Amino acid sequence: xxxxxxxxxxxxxxxxxxxxxxxxxxxxxTANETYRANDFDKALALYSELDQLIPKNxxxxxxxxxxxxxxxxxxxxxxxxxxxxLIDSSHSLAKKNLNFALKFTLDKQxxxxxxxxxxxxxxxxxxxxLNTIAWLCLIFFIVLIIIIHVFMQKNDSYEHxxxxxxxxxxxxxxISISWGSARYxxxxxxxxxxxxxxxxxAYSGPGESYTKLFTVHExxxxxxxxxxxxxxxxxxxxGFTGWIRTSTYKTVAL
Amino acid sequence: MISNKSITKIFILLxxxxxxxxxxxxxxxxxxxxxxxxxxxxxxxxxxxxxxSGDDIPKVEQPLLPNIPFENLGVSQSSSTSISIINGKMxxxxxxxxxxxxxAQELGTFTIPSIVIKAGKQTYKTNEVNxxxxxxxxxxxxxxxxKPVQPDGFKASGQMNEDDIVFIAVPSTTNPYRNESFVxxxxxxxxxxxxxxxxxxxxxxxxxWKDDISGxxxxxxxxxxxxxxxxxxxxRRLVLSANKSGSLQIPSLTVYADVIFPSRSFWxxxxxxxxxxxxxxxxxxxxxxxxxxxxxxxxGAVGDFKxxxxxxxxxxxxxxxxxxxxxxSGKGNLRQTSNPVFxxxxxxxxxxxxxxxxxxxxxxxxxxxxxLKYALLPQDEGLYNIPAVNFVYFDPAKKRYxxxxxxxxxxxxxxxxxxxxxxxxxxLISSExxxxxxxxTSLSKENYSILFRSAWYWIFVIxxxxxxxxxxxxxxxxxxxxxxVEYLRNRKAKRVLxxxxxxxxxxxxHQQSSQFYDSAYxxxxxxxxxxxxxxxxxxxxxxxxxxxxxxxDEALIKDLESFLNECTEYKYSVGANSSVNLDKDYIAxxxxxxxxxxxx
Numbered sequence: 001x002x003x004x005x006x007x008x009x010x011x012x013x014x015x016x017x018x019x020x021x022x023x024x025x026x027x028x029x030t031a032n033e034t035y036r037a038n039d040f041d042k043a044l045a046l047y048s049e050l051d052q053l054i055p056k057n058x059x060x061x062x063x064x065x066x067x068x069x070x071x072x073x074x075x076x077x078x079x080x081x082x083x084x085x086l087i088d089s090s091h092s093l094a095k096k097n098l099n100f101a102l103k104f105t106l107d108k109q110x111x112x113x114x115x116x117x118x119x120x121x122x123x124x125x126x127x128x129x130l131n132t133i134a135w136l137c138l139i140f141f142i143v144l145i146i147i148i149h150v151f152m153q154k155n156d157s158y159e160h161x162x163x164x165x166x167x168x169x170x171x172x173x174x175i176s177i178s179w180g181s182a183r184y185x186x187x188x189x190x191x192x193x194x195x196x197x198x199x200x201x202a203y204s205g206p207g208e209s210y211t212k213l214f215t216v217h218e219x220x221x222x223x224x225x226x227x228x229x230x231x232x233x234x235x236x237x238x239g240f241t242g243w244i245r246t247s248t249y250k251t252v253a254l
Numbered sequence: 255m256i257s258n259k260s261i262t263k264i265f266i267l268l269x270x271x272x273x274x275x276x277x278x279x280x281x282x283x284x285x286x287x288x289x290x291x292x293x294x295x296x297x298x299x300x301x302x303x304x305x306x307s308g309d310d311i312p313k314v315e316q317p318l319l320p321n322i323p324f325e326n327l328g329v330s331q332s333s334s335t336s337i338s339i340i341n342g343k344m345x346x347x348x349x350x351x352x353x354x355x356x357x358a359q360e361l362g363t364f365t366i367p368s369i370v371i372k373a374g375k376q377t378y379k380t381n382e383v384n385x386x387x388x389x390x391x392x393x394x395x396x397x398x399x400x401k402p403v404q405p406d407g408f409k410a411s412g413q414m415n416e417d418d419i420v421f422i423a424v425p426s427t428t429n430p431y432r433n434e435s436f437v438x439x440x441x442x443x444x445x446x447x448x449x450x451x452x453x454x455x456x457x458x459x460x461x462x463w464k465d466d467i468s469g470x471x472x473x474x475x476x477x478x479x480x481x482x483x484x485x486x487x488x489x490r491r492l493v494l495s496a497n498k499s500g501s502l503q504i505p506s507l508t509v510y511a512d513v514i515f516p517s518r519s520f521w522x523x524x525x526x527x528x529x530x531x532x533x534x535x536x537x538x539x540x541x542x543x544x545x546x547x548x549x550x551x552x553x554g555a556v557g558d559f560k561x562x563x564x565x566x567x568x569x570x571x572x573x574x575x576x577x578x579x580x581x582x583s584g585k586g587n588l589r590q591t592s593n594p595v596f597x598x599x600x601x602x603x604x605x606x607x608x609x610x611x612x613x614x615x616x617x618x619x620x621x622x623x624x625x626l627k628y629a630l631l632p633q634d635e636g637l638y639n640i641p642a643v644n645f646v647y648f649d650p651a652k653k654r655y656x657x658x659x660x661x662x663x664x665x666x667x668x669x670x671x672x673x674x675x676x677x678x679x680x681x682l683i684s685s686e687x688x689x690x691x692x693x694x695t696s697l698s699k700e701n702y703s704i705l706f707r708s709a710w711y712w713i714f715v716i717x718x719x720x721x722x723x724x725x726x727x728x729x730x731x732x733x734x735x736x737x738x739v740e741y742l743r744n745r746k747a748k749r750v751l752x753x754x755x756x757x758x759x760x761x762x763x764h765q766q767s768s769q770f771y772d773s774a775y776x777x778x779x780x781x782x783x784x785x786x787x788x789x790x791x792x793x794x795x796x797x798x799x800x801x802x803x804x805x806x807d808e809a810l811i812k813d814l815e816s817f818l819n820e821c822t823e824y825k826y827s828v829g830a831n832s833s834v835n836l837d838k839d840y841i842a843x844x845x846x847x848x849x850x851x852x853x854x
Contacts, residue, residue: 028695028696028697032693032695035693037498038432038497038498039498040460040461040497040498041460041461041498054697056703057697059694059697060697062693062694063693063694066690066691066692066693069690070497071458071460071461072458072459072460073458073460093691093694096690096691097690097691100688100689100690101690130704130705130706131704131705134704134705134706134711135705138711138714138715141715141718142718145718145719145721145722148722149721149722149725152722152725152726152729153729180706184704184706187704198455198456199455
């Protein structure tokens, strides 16, 4: 009797999983067809519905970004390309579209000011996704454990080679774990945001009574420092800091 | 001889005939009537203009006003000539204006009927003008409204009416087809001298492809709008094409401008007042394109197009190249149109096309042309048929799909002496435009989760870490056991039992005595032949002889012989079965195997 109940539960779970998957695939097909028919408003609604079914999927975020781009909402398009790259930093299509969408913003995004070395390191740092780094950490760790086991065999042959191998694999482990930890921290503590209003004024304090410092436009990527009620202190890539209304931007963090 | 008098007569005749001919060929004069404001309050004074303009305007007498419910306060005249030189050709336009100052007497909407003006033998008629007279405003305001119009036509100052400066969006159509291009002009109509300073925030043109073709300069032009004299400024000109059907809205636009009031004194400065103007959003209804017939391959073009093709040469040698040029021109959305595709022709390489697209040709918005140049490279001699290719577009005026055929050609190719490389003729493929990448139609990973957050990842890592102490203790235990002879012997015996007496152990477990003895007999003999390196299949007596030579434990040999005999006896006796015997014999067998593994 007990076994039958367990079997029934398993069957129900399997059925619901298969049903959800086929439902998602059907929804994706409909959304793709709607996008092809240039009905971007409807396609956006369908992709958003799909996002509820399969949350945090980089490909769905990418498609949502495309819909917003076609609807001339550059700020939201940039936001969704950034979300795609937050999950999968190696998403080449999202990288290409983000670079393209950034050409349509009124404010020049000052990323080029980085020097060659920091730009190179940044490119390597974001070259692979967080999950790829997790796999690398696991593989290096397995190799390390195997080498430790080999050392415990008390076999004196190839002693020098084994030591060199151990040192190399320890270094690789340290690098991959540090890399993974840093990327994990950035993933869950991402403070990037994108301006979604067409024009936003920044003030020296949390209110319009303060001195107006500068004006930013839709699509600008900035960093959120702190939030006070309906005002947020943000900083730009060029070092400018100011307070803007919280409703004028959206955060990249998931 | 011709007298001097006759010469003078002929000269006068010639001049007269020239004047007559000139008057015959001169363009006709234009008559128009308009007012400075079409809405006035009771008692307010407004201007009524009758304007005669043309290259050579006839002399007319002051037109008499018909019976109208307005009091005529007086009339004044003005005339002007404007000369313009275009491409070295000089043209002049003369203008004569009669300005009547009229005062509204009664409330209501009135029409100043068309006025008949006689010029020589010809009669001309002006257009009708409508005036609405409303209740008088406050005294101060009406006084301000009554201020005279500036000599240059602009209002000088005073209370601005909402109709004095108007900013509107004028679409060329409000019922286009999907993907049909149409022009939208954002125009200011003003009675004041204004100077646009900047545009407001760019509105979202969602659901439209937009092409901004506004020029860099804004020009003020005198115009008649809704029966009144205004100055118009074209602020922005867009070419739009809707990318979906249904009710759509062309968004409103904001423009900031300075209204310039001239100084009241000679030494004073002009007075400027900043204003912002917002046009009304325009609702349009976009029709969907009809279903494309199955036999047509629609290019996506909507408009009116003309397709012309040309092949540079019809005869050439193998290795040489001919150029097929296709020109598509007309009004429509050439930007979103796909190029015609040629089918593959054996031994004919088709390179390209090299595309050149020109927009807004001849200063006409929405007019475009695209030239496609294909390089045809025959690889061998022969007659090549270049088939006719269709360019299918939708014509909104004719409301149907039109297939415009690109002519077919026959290319005759002779044997060439040298096969020429095309490397020098090849050109880099130039990008005509760029766009975002297409959507992803199938998801690479459906359920995306962060590995660092998954439980199994860390369970696996913990297991890996735990494997080190587990292996350490296991290794230590193994090392310890390696020194224990008894343990090693037992292990060896177990292996023998496992290898040679597998069936015996199985038969014992299932209490199958016949199988037990049979397999035990065979297993022991097999083990001994292998250990003593004698051929398999040797008899029991031969094996025992060899065994006795190798080991000296007589007790063991005796036990072995008795066990083997017991097995043989069981084999040949009927019904001799007892589970007690089986247990006892299994223990005996284990002891024998123990002894043998120890000594062999």
